[in-house]
Amino acid sequence: MTTIRLTMAQALTRYLASQKTIIDGKTVPIFAGVWAIFGHGNVAAIGEALYQHRDALPTFRAHNEQAMAHAAIAYAKASFRRRMMAVTSSIGPGATNLVTACAMAHVNRLPVLFLPGDIFANRRPDPVLQQVEDFADGTVSVNDVFRPISRYFDRITRPEQILAALPRAMAVLTDPADCGPVTLSLCQDVQAEAYDYPEAFFDEKVWTQRRPRPSDDELAAAVAALRTARKPLIIAGGGVLYSGATETLANFAEAHGIPVAETQAGKSSLPADHPLNMGSIGVTGTSAANELARDADVILAVGTRLQDFTTGSWSLFQNGKTIIGLNTQVFDATKHRALPLVADAQAGLREIGLQLEALSAPEDWTERAAEGRNLWFRAADKATAATNAALPSDGQVIGAVQRALGSGATVVCAAGGLPGELHKLWQAGAPGSYHLEYGYSTMGYEIAGGLGVKMAKPDQEVVVMVGDGSYLMMNSEIATSVMLGLRLTIVVLDNAGYGCINRLQMATGGANFNNLLKDARHDVLPSIDFAAHAASLGAIATKVASIAELEAGLAAAVTNDRTTVLVIDTDPLVTTEEGGNWWDVAVPEVSPRPQVNAARKEYEKAMQAQRVVD
Numbered sequence: 001m002t003t004i005r006l007t008m009a010q011a012l013t014r015y016l017a018s019q020k021t022i023i024d025g026k027t028v029p030i031f032a033g034v035w036a037i038f039g040h041g042n043v044a045a046i047g048e049a050l051y052q053h054r055d056a057l058p059t060f061r062a063h064n065e066q067a068m069a070h071a072a073i074a075y076a077k078a079s080f081r082r083r084m085m086a087v088t089s090s091i092g093p094g095a096t097n098l099v100t101a102c103a104m105a106h107v108n109r110l111p112v113l114f115l116p117g118d119i120f121a122n123r124r125p126d127p128v129l130q131q132v133e134d135f136a137d138g139t140v141s142v143n144d145v146f147r148p149i150s151r152y153f154d155r156i157t158r159p160e161q162i163l164a165a166l167p168r169a170m171a172v173l174t175d176p177a178d179c180g181p182v183t184l185s186l187c188q189d190v191q192a193e194a195y196d197y198p199e200a201f202f203d204e205k206v207w208t209q210r211r212p213r214p215s216d217d218e219l220a221a222a223v224a225a226l227r228t229a230r231k232p233l234i235i236a237g238g239g240v241l242y243s244g245a246t247e248t249l250a251n252f253a254e255a256h257g258i259p260v261a262e263t264q265a266g267k268s269s270l271p272a273d274h275p276l277n278m279g280s281i282g283v284t285g286t287s288a289a290n291e292l293a294r295d296a297d298v299i300l301a302v303g304t305r306l307q308d309f310t311t312g313s314w315s316l317f318q319n320g321k322t323i324i325g326l327n328t329q330v331f332d333a334t335k336h337r338a339l340p341l342v343a344d345a346q347a348g349l350r351e352i353g354l355q356l357e358a359l360s361a362p363e364d365w366t367e368r369a370a371e372g373r374n375l376w377f378r379a380a381d382k383a384t385a386a387t388n389a390a391l392p393s394d395g396q397v398i399g400a401v402q403r404a405l406g407s408g409a410t411v412v413c414a415a416g417g418l419p420g421e422l423h424k425l426w427q428a429g430a431p432g433s434y435h436l437e438y439g440y441s442t443m444g445y446e447i448a449g450g451l452g453v454k455m456a457k458p459d460q461e462v463v464v465m466v467g468d469g470s471y472l473m474m475n476s477e478i479a480t481s482v483m484l485g486l487r488l489t490i491v492v493l494d495n496a497g498y499g500c501i502n503r504l505q506m507a508t509g510g511a512n513f514n515n516l517l518k519d520a521r522h523d524v525l526p527s528i529d530f531a532a533h534a535a536s537l538g539a540i541a542t543k544v545a546s547i548a549e550l551e552a553g554l555a556a557a558v559t560n561d562r563t564t565v566l567v568i569d570t571d572p573l574v575t576t577e578e579g580g581n582w583w584d585v586a587v588p589e590v591s592p593r594p595q596v597n598a599a600r601k602e603y604e605k606a607m608q609a610q611r612v613v614d
């Protein structure tokens with residue numbers, strides 16, 4: 001056996017650089033690069049190794065570990081999980097800064113390789129700077145917090161362990177069912193230790209997309225259920241996009257006259273102008289989709305986790321006793337006693353289609369869908385129309401962005417009032433042009449996420465829509481986007497506080513308290529100059545005074561040579577009334593406030609519609 005003597009860090013880096021995939025017929029590295037903020041625990045050994053391999057495996061520097069991981073997550077999502085990135089940090093705070101992002105990748109089933117530095121395996125210098133000391137357990141370090149939020153976790157305490165750990169990591173990162181974050185916690189001393197690694201370990205390995213086909217029994221049960229359906233509905237989740245099943249879905253829906261509703265992760269599975277696309281479903285759903293969902297008898301749920309925003313906290317499917325769970329992951333496929341159809345979305349839809357043959361949904365059902373769609377579009381047009389109002393709504397800003405950029409742009413968002421409004425109102429074009437992180441809905445994802453999307457789609461217009469709250473939570477990667485020449489268009493909607501939570505507080509009977517800045521304890525009411533702030537980070541930044549100025553600014557942003565930030569004041573109270581569904585938010589059972597007691601009564605009534613098991 002030919003061997004080569006390398007440090008663990010050199011071997012790991014070389015291995016990552018030799019992992020490949022095929023995109024559009026071309027073999028490319030599966031890792032587009034490594035995000036790194038160095039410190040003790042990664043600068044000496046990982047840093048030295050990344051420098052050696054900087055051409056094959058580029059290293060990118062940012063300003064916050066969590067934000068680097070947001071960019072990596074967004075890159076993987078925008079690449080439909082076919083390509084990915086790694087993230088390395090120093091020990092201690094650098095590592096724990098990654099925790100929120102690791103949980104986000106876990107919830108969203110997105111592949112990211114986390115490489116946090118860890119304490120010394122040999123324990124000689126203990127306790128080192130930034131080491132947490134457990135009085136009762138010598139094996140604990142802060143990196144143990146990654147265990148429950150990683151799909152695969154390993155602590156590398158000997159250099160030869162990566163011979164087993166790295167192939168296991170790749171298996172998880174590339175598997176459609178198990179896909180999620182992998183954490184290899186790299187003890188500082190072990191990173192620097194040399195070992196005689198077999199040369200064959202570094203052979204080029206090409207990973208292709210695995211497409212499990214359904215079993216005969218599950219397929220027969222799903223087909224039998226669909227044959228009895230009088231009112232079938234498809235829910236398209238993120239799995240449709242990750243499987244590349246958008247064309248198959250369109251063909252399937254058209255062949256059988258079945259309307260399609262989209263989750264946050266699944267939006268853009270069909271273009272908005274497809275006649276069978278009912279738009280968003282659930283709490284932030286269109287009236288068109290939700291009316292069908294309430295009445296549908298058989299629901300084909302494709303590649304969705306069926307989270308509460310999709311199911312209206314399980315109050316939405318009043319008539320739908322039969323759910324078919326078409327999913328690569330059995331955990332998802334069997335939720336709420338669904339008939340599981342464990343398979344890749346493309347393979348599953350194709351095989352159901354072959355067995356259904358010419359079977360089509362009753363015409364009155366398809367016609368009802370078309371009417372609902374027309375009605376919805378009228379409501380959406382009204383909500384997004386241009387206005388001269390001093391404080392436009394989020395919907396009106398969305399309208400301006402769409403008029404200025406068209407459906408060719410990719411919109412990026414994550415938290416606040418915007419995700420609900422975008423889910424309802426954004427008219428998506430190509431698959432993946434709607435990029436919402438609404439699994440973990442992490443404030444601060446938006447700008448760093450936009451950067452990751454732009455890395456995946458450098459030739460496309462990427463527009464980040466972000467509230468003032470999310471902007472203030474994490475904005476540092478504006479500077480990174482300027483540094484890397486990755487031009488973003490960022491629209492900041494400033495409603496002077498946490499508008500959506502203030503509305504939720506009001507809806508649950510609460511007093512206006514601690515959400516909008518004016519309702520928070522203060523000596524001085526903040527008046528934040530977002531444009532000046534963004535300009536200080538290197539962006540071209542303007543505060544616009546109207547929807548018309550915003551549209552003009554957006555048109556100019558496209559030709560600017562760097563990231564452009566447009567700030568607009570918005571109304572914190574107005575949202576699109578049409579559509580939507582109840583969402584389970586627990587209201588206090590007793591309170592001195594009559595408004596809370598009234599909200600509790602409504603809450604108890606609404607809960608009666610919630611399906612528990614049947």
Ligand SMILES: Cc1ncc(C[n+]2csc(CCOP(=O)(O)OP(=O)(O)O)c2C)c(N)n1
Binds near residue numbers: 415
């Ligand atoms: C990291 C994080 N902290 C808290 C929350 C809870 N949360 C969701 S939206 C929101 C307010 C967002 O404010 P802003 O970005 O200004 O959007 P707006 O609600 O005003 O539209 C909060 C606090 C969250 N989703 N993520």
Ligand SMILES: [Mg+2]
Binds near residue numbers: 416467468495498499
């Ligand atoms: Mg706000």
